[in-house]
Amino acid sequence: MNNLNISTVRGLKILSFFFIIIFVDQFTGRLLSYLYFNQKAGQDKIINYGFAECKADVLILGSSRAQHHYDTQILSHHLQMSCYNLGINGQSILMPYAQIKIILNRYSPKIILFELDPNRVYFNQSDYDKLSILLPYYNKYPEIRPIIQLKSSYEQVKLLSSIYPFNSSIMNILRFNTNIDINRKWDINGYVPIKNQTLNTSMLKIYKAPDNQTEIDTNMLNSLKDIIHICNRKRVALFFVCSPVFHSNREKKSDYSHSSKRTIELLKQENANFLDFSNDTSFINNAVFFSDKEHLNSKGADRFSNILGEYLKNLSKESYN
């Protein structure tokens, strides 16, 4: 009888423990979901805006290089079209792929400028890890579920938790539900200029060419292919653009890395537009235009956006109308 009582109490304790966990998870998860989609600023707000509201004629997609290099005002001025920068820090190909899948289901912009480092089709686990940025949209947009599932085979299990989709973003969710907006107040239609920063070349190591032995990620190549097909179907003028870099690993054709070659081959096969500014000699080794080896500062972005805007303006309107 005594043993039975002890077992009952233990059973109840275990049940109450699981009840607490489920309650905290569900309650906090729903609260976070509400707050997430009501953010007043920040990167998530831009992602939300891109997915649900943006109707700009020109969209810019890609990584932090997209976010910091493409001045939306300058491009709008040259092209006489509305322009929005949906570049997201740390992303490569898969996030823009998800953005294109969702946005082009809603409307067709006239032009998409896709910032692409052709060397980024090698396998890099962090490209998949960073897809966690899409987790809050798993239920809302079924079309991106196959992309999220590339992250790991356990994602569906992890998503049983309501808190998990907001993992690591609670502080930003809380911060951007208030008016305390420190970093993002300088964004101009998604473009975030890097002001007052110039590359300190004295601290740079001697540049080494990228390793040619890295494994090509077929998911990346297939995603690029599908992006081209979707844009063709929706009659969107798609331009892959590689904006300037401080050191060019593409100065000589023989220096192209294996993954760069595969990307460029694919773009040629698919008749895609590829504008490569990484060889632009006015930028190479010109520290005044860079904040670090990979990113243009606002001065560099200004110059690059003018060059790109002028180039696109000079193209026949029929090619992207």
Next chain:
Amino acid sequence: MAFIPVYILILGFTIVVDYFAGILLETAEGKKRKYWLIASLIANIGVLAVFKYYNFLNDNLSGLLNSIGYQNHIPHLGILLPIGLSFHTFQAMSYTIEVYRGHQKAERNFGIYSLYVMFYPQLVAGPIERPQNLIHQFYEKHYFEYERVVEGLKLMLWGLFMKLVIADRLAIYVNAVYNNADQHSGKTLALATVFFAFQIYCDFAGYSNIAIGAAKVMGFKLMTNFNRPYFSRSISEFWKRWHISLSTWFKDYLYISLGGNRVSIPRWYINLFLVFTISGLWHGANWTYIIWGAINGFYLVFAIVTEKWRKKFNHLILLDRLPKLHNALQILVTFVLACFAWVFFRANTTVDAFFIAKQIALFSGSLYIGDLQQFTYCILSILFLLFIERNWEHQHQRILPFQSNHWFKNQLAYAMLIFLILAVGVFDGGQFIYFQF
């Protein structure tokens, strides 16, 4: 570091060799016992030498020969380091040494001996157990004990928290800085080094807690491997609290075998320095680890040499009359010394390490924060750890955090721990640092 199924044969080889070596050691007499021990040690160290150190030695030999105008034609081995090799090799070696010393009977049951080497909770990253602590437990009957199972699960949860919420979070900042050291200021490199100190602690102690907790759930008791090392007041104390199973292994089987402190004073210093340098080499086939070990050896020798002077100095500035301040300063100095050594442990190359150490000494430039949210998590996680461990430090009997007398408060605390893991844990790309050793 890799997991390749066929590499199980390496483990099989050492198990077979040491199993028979143990029996032969016990039955043999006189010098033969020593020969069997040496044969077993050569087999174990030989496996380590081939898989872990061969290419390192070959590279260094090539460098040396090139510098005097000769070519080294010995080929590089295209092999990967099997996961946890150093751990189970050391555990196997401790068995034959203990049998040789007569502290442990040779195990006749091959299955039990294999289990001793391959006991899964501690197979890949310790704690490195001694046969007299573990083997007898395999013969005992284990029954389900609710309290023990719950304690084991709580310990595993705390380990997961240390790993996912603290270590892997700090790793994001540390990797960003250390992998691009040339682009960061002295202040940033200093902060990244402090973060790394906590990262490696939470990574390894987190794994140890998971291993000890998993064993406890099944009814086995493994040795404590970490005891809040950053509350140490000297480097000597630090090594009594950090990776205890390895420190005691080196003490019992190498330091004492070399004569320990029962030798002339210069020889004692050499013994200390040598043991720590070899301990550095145990961590990895790289000069960064060797230098890290040597720095720790130097700290210990320096502490012994200057002990009298330091006492006099403390007396002179009246520090010995302010025990709390004295303790705090000792903890701080020990932490700073440990951090300096961690620079060499974490840096990708020795060139990087010296560059980083120089930049830190200059303490120049502005502090890189990166993503504010990520940075805030780093700071908060360290503060949370220090808060928990500080309370823990004053209650030595505790082995678990959050021990309230009220069961509901306990449950709430552990539910919150799960919530924090889900909310701010890093689920991507994390790997235990010590798996590579």
